[in-house]
Amino acid sequence: MNNNTFEKLGYYELKKKVKEYCISGLGKALVDNQKPQTNIDMVRRRLKETTEAKSIINNSNHVPFNGISDISHLIDKIDKGEILDPSELIMVADFLRGCRILKKFMKQQEFYAPLLSEYALSLTEFIDIEDEINNAIRNNKVDSNASKELSKIRKQILNLEAKIEDKLDKFLSSAKNKKYIQEFYISKRNDKYVIPIIAAYKNNVEGVVVDVSAKGTTVFVELSSVSKLNNELIQLRYEEQAEEYQVLAYLTGMLAEAIKGIHINLEVIATYDMVFAKAKYSIAVKGTEPKVNDIGYIHIINGKHPLLEGCLPLNFNIGSDKRTLVITGPNAGGKTVALKTIGIMTLAIQLGLHIEADSESQLSVFDNIFVDIGDNQSIENALSTFSSHIKNIAGILNEANNASLILLDEIGTGTEPNEGANLAIAILEELYHKGSITTATTHYADIKEYAMKHPGFENAYMKFDPDTLEPLYQMVIGDFGESNALWISRKMGLKKSVLEKAKFYIDHKTYNYDIVKENKIKKSQEPSKASEERENEKLEVGDKVLLLDDKQEAIVYKEKDKYNNIEVMVHNEFKKINRKRVKLLIKKDHLYPQGYDLDALFTSFEERKLEKDIQRGSKKALKKIHKEIKNSAYENEQKK
Numbered sequence: 001m002n003n004n005t006f007e008k009l010g011y012y013e014l015k016k017k018v019k020e021y022c023i024s025g026l027g028k029a030l031v032d033n034q035k036p037q038t039n040i041d042m043v044r045r046r047l048k049e050t051t052e053a054k055s056i057i058n059n060s061n062h063v064p065f066n067g068i069s070d071i072s073h074l075i076d077k078i079d080k081g082e083i084l085d086p087s088e089l090i091m092v093a094d095f096l097r098g099c100r101i102l103k104k105f106m107k108q109q110e111f112y113a114p115l116l117s118e119y120a121l122s123l124t125e126f127i128d129i130e131d132e133i134n135n136a137i138r139n140n141k142v143d144s145n146a147s148k149e150l151s152k153i154r155k156q157i158l159n160l161e162a163k164i165e166d167k168l169d170k171f172l173s174s175a176k177n178k179k180y181i182q183e184f185y186i187s188k189r190n191d192k193y194v195i196p197i198i199a200a201y202k203n204n205v206e207g208v209v210v211d212v213s214a215k216g217t218t219v220f221v222e223l224s225s226v227s228k229l230n231n232e233l234i235q236l237r238y239e240e241q242a243e244e245y246q247v248l249a250y251l252t253g254m255l256a257e258a259i260k261g262i263h264i265n266l267e268v269i270a271t272y273d274m275v276f277a278k279a280k281y282s283i284a285v286k287g288t289e290p291k292v293n294d295i296g297y298i299h300i301i302n303g304k305h306p307l308l309e310g311c312l313p314l315n316f317n318i319g320s321d322k323r324t325l326v327i328t329g330p331n332a333g334g335k336t337v338a339l340k341t342i343g344i345m346t347l348a349i350q351l352g353l354h355i356e357a358d359s360e361s362q363l364s365v366f367d368n369i370f371v372d373i374g375d376n377q378s379i380e381n382a383l384s385t386f387s388s389h390i391k392n393i394a395g396i397l398n399e400a401n402n403a404s405l406i407l408l409d410e411i412g413t414g415t416e417p418n419e420g421a422n423l424a425i426a427i428l429e430e431l432y433h434k435g436s437i438t439t440a441t442t443h444y445a446d447i448k449e450y451a452m453k454h455p456g457f458e459n460a461y462m463k464f465d466p467d468t469l470e471p472l473y474q475m476v477i478g479d480f481g482e483s484n485a486l487w488i489s490r491k492m493g494l495k496k497s498v499l500e501k502a503k504f505y506i507d508h509k510t511y512n513y514d515i516v517k518e519n520k521i522k523k524s525q526e527p528s529k530a531s532e533e534r535e536n537e538k539l540e541v542g543d544k545v546l547l548l549d550d551k552q553e554a555i556v557y558k559e560k561d562k563y564n565n566i567e568v569m570v571h572n573e574f575k576k577i578n579r580k581r582v583k584l585l586i587k588k589d590h591l592y593p594q595g596y597d598l599d600a601l602f603t604s605f606e607e608r609k610l611e612k613d614i615q616r617g618s619k620k621a622l623k624k625i626h627k628e629i630k631n632s633a634y635e636n637e638q639k640k
Contacts, residue, residue: 027273046352329462402435
């Protein structure tokens with residue numbers, strides 16, 4: 001099965017949910033690595049194991065995984081010849097103890113879990129190694145009793161340290177040394193016992209300066225009287241480390257000799273962790289073990305998608321006498337969810353997971369599941385949506401066989417409807433002849449009609465409420481239902497006669513080509529009554545009108561002349577236009593107050609100001625007029 005199938009159906013998200021119930025990295029890693037099983041006997045075994053683990057949890061309320069952790073990295077170190085440190089050895093000992101306890105527990109569960117209890121027989125007990133590690137390591141350190149030589153060395157170290165401390169205590173308590181001592185305590189620097197001395201008196205004390213304080217006011221002196229003893233102590237420390245290494249090497253060597261059995265224990269523990277995680281998941285979702293077959297028969301009763309909250313149960317049937325199902329229904333009505341539910345449930349049972357459905361449900365085991373769901377359009381390869389779908393379907397057609405489940409969403413869309421529908425029919429027909437179990441969603445009536453007539457095809461549809469137009473997310477198999485477009489149109493008030501005609505055309509594809517009667521047509525040559533009334537209506541200066549040619553508004557400047565033309569102002573420009581090409585919008589009486597100076601509509605502010613200045617005898621205005629007259633006369637003279 002390809003990665004596209006896993007991603008589109010939510011396979012990885014489903015695994016993630018199961019991993020949440022694992023108690024160690026061992027189980028999580030095994031869940032990650034597990035692939036859908038295609039052998040029906042192995043699928044049945046996986047499902048039965050989950051059922052048994054569920055029974056154990058329900059009857060015991062506790063599975064002893066105490067001390068179990070992922071020690072595979074430590075086993076890898078042993079395989080490479082590395083020596084484990086004390087804390088790592090304790091982890092391995094705890095793991096071995098956990099294996100021993102779990103083995104005993106699982107052997108007692110043979111009545112509830114005959115399959116799962118068999119795995120316990122493969123678990124090896126290593127009590128001797130457990131004891132050796134626990135006796136040699138205490139508080140994450142090599143214990144003195146781990147070997148006689150180590151015990152002897154540590155006793156010598158204790159005696160030597162006592163002698164050194166005794167000599168240094170005498171130095172500290174001596175009255176003649178008090179003035180040299182910075183602080184009255186015994187310190188250690190570079191694994192040597194020293195005394196803090198005031199820096200100024202370092203030459204007054206017989207010994208060697210081993211270290212100096214940060215400020216330089218204190219020096220740490222190894223007294224000559226203990227120098228030899230310090231050197232002996234350092235030598236004993238080296239001997240102690242060498243002996244500890246020997247103990248750790250011995251214990252690691254014991255594990256190396258048992259490495260094959262420990263590897264098997266890791267595999268068994270990982271399997272138990274994974275199976276019990278599946279059981280906990282089943283309990284959480286109220287899952288059941290369905291019946292399985294390998295003949296393509298799928299019968300889901302009240303099944304729910306494992307990754308969707310609040311989805312309604314799906315009832316679905318295919319593969320008994322029909323191998324192709326065509327699903328129709330409104331957008332957002334649950335068609336795609338139905339496809340994904342079928343696909344993810346099939347993957348789930350092939351992983352050994354229980355499903356949220358009635359126990360009488362049946363699912364088939366497939367070698368491959370192929371899907372074409374959603375838009376796979378890619379910017380990189382510049383494929384159109386339709387091309388992307390066809391490329392995917394072409395690959396499916398090459399690989400599909402009688403052990404394949406095919407899920408196709410909105411088949412044939414993205415191109416001209418007639419071509420798309422017939423191409424979809426050809427694709428479905430090819431898959432049918434290959435023996436595949438195919439479920440496809442569509443809106444095309446031609447596909448529904450083909451499925452209705454084909455003996456190996458069946459129609460189904462997703463219901464919706466005709467009153468509220470809301471989808472009900474319920475599948476009805478055996479019919480393609482009435483088009484939701486007609487329901488919606490009726491709800492929106494479309495005439496009954498139009499709806500009935502549309503239904504007739506859908507059913508019979510026989511159309512009405514009658515020509516409309518002459519008396520129903522308006523002749524453009526015959527002037528309408530409204531047009532005549534508009535032409536006879538008088539237009540006055542100041543009226544607002546609409547220019548019919550370019551739909552611009554204008555103001556009447558001059559009334560109709562003998563040629564039936566009027567002059568109007570449009571955007572401060574004046575133009576003549578035939579009265580027929582103008583429609584009255586608002587009479588001047590509704591636009592301006594009584595006595596309003598209509599001339600002000602057609603003159604600019606500067607022109608009106610100049611006129612008022614002349615009326616009141618403004619010298620500046622008169623001078624401006626004389627200048628314009630003079631300039632005009634000069635221009636006329638030049639033209640001559």
